Amino acid sequence: MxxxxxxxxxxxxxxxxxxxxxxxxxxxxxxxxxxxxxxxxxxxxxxxxxxxxxxxxxxxxxxxxxxxxxxxxxxxxxxxxxxxxxxxxxxxxxxxxxxxxxxxxxKFEIEIVAVFSNSAGIRSKHDLPGKKYCHPGYGYEADWTRILANYFEASVVTPQCHSNLTITENRVKASSDFFGAACKAGPWTSDAALDFQLKSKYPNLCKLCGNPSTCSQNDKYWGRRGSLLCLTDGAGDISWARLEDVQQHFGFTPGTIPTNPEGYSLLCPDNTIMPLNSTNPCIWVVKPWxxxxxxxxxxxxxxxxxxxxxxxxxxxxxxxxxxxxxxxxxxxxxxxxxxxxxxxxxNSKGFLNANSFSGCHPPRTIRICTSSNIETAKCSWLRESAAVYGIEPDLDCLKADNKTHCMMALADNAADVVLIEPDQVHQAKRDFNLKTLFYETVHDSKKYLTSIILRKDLNINNLEDLHGVKACFPIYDGVAWNSVVYTLQKNKLIGCEVDKEMANFFGESCVPNSPKDSPESFRKLCQADDFTGEMGALRCLSSGAGDVAFVSKNSMINFLNDKYPSHHADTSFLKIACLKKNGSCHLSWAPLGQAMVRSSSSDMWVKDTYNVFLQLDALFGKDFKDPTSPFNLFGRYDGVPNVLFHDYTEKLRNIPTVKNTDLMDLPYANILAEEKICISESAILSGNFIVMMLAMVFSILIC
CATH class of the missing domain: 3.40.190.10 (Periplasmic binding protein-like II)
Structure with a gap:
């Protein structure tokens, strides 16, 4: 051969x-x-x-x-x-x-063994309850996945399935109840707040650490050799460690400074024990090359x-x-x-079986709703990747015709999570009673900044000057529309009857997807689907049909750079207007996208689900630990941009900013929360309002 x-x-x-x-x-x-x-x-x-x-x-x-x-x-x-x-x-x-x-x-990249102190009185797995456990910890998942890290506990600890606890807490509680004490340093979850809560609630799993109060990656017993030091320093009874590290630690590898191997043995998965210096040591699980x-x-x-x-x-x-x-x-x-x-x-002992340990019944699954074939394909690969790296609960992918149908599926409890654009947030909250699970956070330059785009020859110096101009919007009830409505109401230029007063304030307009009973002027400038969306609104403006467009600043930049077809429109006479006295040229800002869930979701379920996406971000996001990315969460999928998640996303967070120090004004979420600002001073002083308030007071007194 x-x-x-x-x-x-x-x-x-x-x-x-x-x-x-x-x-x-x-x-x-x-x-x-x-x-x-x-x-x-x-x-x-x-x-x-x-x-x-x-x-x-x-x-x-x-x-x-x-x-x-x-x-x-x-x-x-x-x-x-x-x-x-x-x-x-x-x-x-x-x-x-x-x-x-x-x-x-x-033969294998990683072989993992269980080493115990002979003085601990361990003769089989049945002797492990109440013992002190030295674990290598978490935080270096590039080659030590959670499946390998948790394999020993999954093999010997009886799982718990309390319905009022997250899957993560069920696993932590089961180990806490099984072992008398342990050192499991490093992040137990990707959510720092939840990690702190769990370590405070189950302190015995940090008790053996050098610094039990922090139980962090800086602990002297954290890491590959840390679990062995925990054992041989006398802190613990049994250690979960790589065979290579055991051989070096106890001096079986030439050129190493040994720790005396006397008094230590191997616990085998077949419930036997073996001398530490065995030529064919018993392995629990391996990772191939x-x-x-x-x-x-x-x-x-x-x-x-x-x-x-x-x-x-x-x-x-x-x-x-x-x-x-x-x-x-x-x-x-x-x-x-x-x-x-x-x-x-x-012949790779344990590797394929690592995910097969019995879980909770019925199993907990997070159902992600997709709205296209390519979204479903990416979601399916994401599901497989999550399972391989031990992320729980499991993911499932369910396809609907569009995002609105996905929202309906969530409202009907047929799906759990949908990822949507900023333009769909108001609809999700108002019509389907959904709330935000997390945001796709980006740097300031990539945020959706609602901007006023004008013809350069148009003499507009303040908001009042926009009265009567022909306006182009990307979509009805989207970020730009709601931000303009909010700004005009805040400046008392329109009142509460939004559609009627927007039609009176602006001239002929294009407002795609506006309701059938909305003013006719909302459709005067529209040309079928050609003026729909961000690029459509800019085509509406640059073609000469409109005088002003309200779109994202980045859409304007991409339009001018000809990254999208402009249908031979003239873009040389467009400008971004800054009509605010405080210097902010945007009417609002929003993250590129967000995940929505049912508002009725329990706190426990939200924690479980949010933690899953944080783990996905840590493994497959911009800060992946491998030399190369196993799966690109934020990037092109099969050559197509912005599938499920946006390419420019930096992190997933439960607040819409990259960092807590982000102080950019006019977040869109706040605008949606202030929908009732249209109650003007004149309305408050009106007789109808006074009558209404008196009626409310009278009804309260009667009750």
Missing amino acids: ANLKVFELYCMLIVVFISGTYAEKYRVCVVDGKNDHKQSRQYCPRLDQEDSPVECVVATDRLDCLRRIHKGRADFGVFTPEDLVAAANSDVDILLTNEIRYFPDT PVIATQRKKAQKIQTIITSLVSTDEETWQSNLYDLINPINSVVKPINPIIGIQTYFH
């Missing part, structure tokens, strides 16, 4: 020597890292040259690479075991050709190329490809024979 591979490579090189080019190019899928870690920029220019049999295909994340290979748009790439589980659950057809091992003779995965029909040829690679200082395609797939200079080991995902995991 080895001679055959050498012969194939030899033939390939002969072809190159004769022709100077390759008849077929194999496409390696590349995922760039954060910030300046752009592997494509570093390695792909050399690979894309004619003398190379390989060219680059750049993807947004590793699961994007899997989809590209599955659809035949790429041929191979590097993937983690978690990626492979998601691929298997999504029926992606790939084969595995090579492992990327940091240590050539180590990263692999090269390929299209089935090209697997053998790609394995031949990959196996032949070496790293050199020479600027060759071979060296560039080797460094691209193996940036930390590990050993690229062929898998013989080439195998599928299920076969690869067959």
